[in-house]
Amino acid sequence: MILFVLLRAIIGPTVIDRLLSINAISSKVSVIILLMAFRRGDYGFIDVAFVFVLCGFVGGLWILRAMTPGDWQLRLPGLGGFEGEGEEAASHD
Secondary structure, X not given: OHHHHHHHHHHOOOHHHHHHHHHHHHHXXXXXXXXXXXXXXXXXXXXXXXXXXXXXXXXXXXXXXXXXXXXXXXXOOOOOOOOOOOOOOOOOO
């Protein structure tokens, strides 16, 4: 299954196709690591799988940040002060 997903990552016409393929590969590899940990009874591999999943998640965010145009500011309607406009809050003592 990993080879089919890797083929999709190579052929995929958009960045999103490639990103989803990379996330699927990292998920499948982490499941394989967890199955090895269960099979051997050595639960130290669980930490390795957890770090692998976190690295895949951070790598996916980095790819999205690098490949998608536009700004990444937080915009929440109805909540003032969270827009990240760079203004410091003035204290009124």
